[in-house]
Amino acid sequence: MSTAPGQEAKSPLIRLRGVSKAYRRGDIVVPVLENVDLDIEAGAFEAFMGPSGSGKSTLLNLISGLDRPTTGVVEVGGQDLARMSDKELSDWRAGHVGFVFQLYNLLPVLTAAENVELPLLLTPLSRAERREHVAAALEVVGLGHRMGHRPPQLSGGEQQRVAIARAIVTDPDLLIADEPTGDLDRKSAEQVLDLFEVLHHELHKTLVMVTHDPHAAERADLVRHLEKGLLQ
């Protein structure tokens, strides 16, 4: 569980040291992140901004265990992600991270409730317990009345709120949001950002968000900038 604001955090939830990431394109090695040191405290809401190709999504992927650094250490909750096997990383993500993607990534053939239930199917919870958790998560995002609707029957903003319910349903330590308002109109974007504030202030979730949108970044406690793979 995350640590409430005001509590003294002895070590940061996220700790990056000397992290570099480079991709190989044929014979050419393209550096994306260079020697990044970063600490993010538990319960923080931080936003990363920067131009396209600055490495902010790569940084998010490393923090969330979707990718591994070329060099350096990525520690989340005291665990070194780079040392984990593929299986261990899958299990770690299931238990500790909630994802909110720009394009929601909901399964169109499943109802809102079934989409939200997906991460819970990896836990030992009973069906009745899962149903309770799903209902609670959908209530939090204000969609308790839309449980039986499928994504094509929901607006973009509603779909993103279902995705947020899916992200929080397992009560993860860390919420990762990659351009969460990038595909939404202003009103829906505000609703999503309001929700993030609720999750941050009331449920004390640690939120790390990548965004191009200055309005979205304003909601964060701290905005960090990346430029050509370097943290400013």
Place this chain on the structure above:
Amino acid sequence: MIPLYYNTRSLWARRLSTGLTVLGLGLVVFVFSAVLMLANGIESALASGGDPRNVILLAEGSTSELMSNVERDALRALGSAPQVASSVEGNPLVAGELVVPVLLPRGDGKESNINARGIGPESFAIRPTVRLIAGREPRMGTNEVALGEALVGRSPGANLGGELVFAEERWPVVGVFTAEGGAYESELWVDVNRLGPAFDRPGLSAVVVRTGSEQARDAFIKGVEEDSRFTLEAKSEPEYWADQATWLATFIRVLGLFVSFIFSVGAVLGAMITMYAQVAARIGELGMLRAVGYRRRSVLASILIESAVLGAAGGVLGALGALATRWMEIRTLNFQTFAEIRFGFTPTPGIMVAALVFGTLMGTLGGLLPALRASRLSILDALRA
């Protein structure tokens, strides 16, 4: 575990391609199960009706009654064996019989080959499964014939009260009998002492003996084999008819399974194309599932199960289609006996299970490469797709 309803609904969401694939798989399963049902039908048509207490004796080296020639002297010697059962009148249940192919005209102007069996006075008593359903037994010493039920109406005069003409003689029909679906139903029975001279055949094809019990049968067969007076081969009646069915049934089974195998390659490729399309259309969804914590093997299993469901649906369709053929009847020539036999598509629970397994297997095989591809996807590439 990724829930199964995700797979079934995804298949339903693309129901045109799913439906066509199921149809393709179903057609192959249809051929597969229909062929097995056909071979089974032939076996049961020929093999049923054999009584385990009866023994058929053929000339040594002969595989069927048509090729066999047994001296009449053997009849009396065999009838005196202690294992032979007796009729109500106290006569030994032994019959010397002669089987000859007879050409009869059909209603459509063509001719068909049927077997005429020259019988002895005890032939009906020897075979309790052969029962008259109309008329009476032919009298000995006359040209009267009894028709197997399968022959009724197949030729002009082939009905009770009618008259057949062959070997330049007239043969009035006085009875119709059944044989519980066995091969005798495709025969006509007449006194052996009238049939032999009509075809200039003084000998017998076989001697048929009814013993008191199955133990007595085995003792009787052993006794014949050890008796140097006889150059005869003794088989129990069910064994004899099963042997008669073997060649044709095996031919149909091998040919049918070979055709099914060739077709199945096409069906597997069809399933593969469908599953590749399914995976390609859902890369982003699979990437999300991996991101939230589903392991590679869960994705692999999910796609494999999906393709197995596709195959099982094809299996059900094909098996149901094949079941619908059970009301069809086929008449053909048994090349072993040169007589027309009739048989149907006979399903068994085993064939139905095999059909479902075959369909599921084809689907799973078709899904193997797409499932491997899906499970090996990089999460980041999949999420960007």
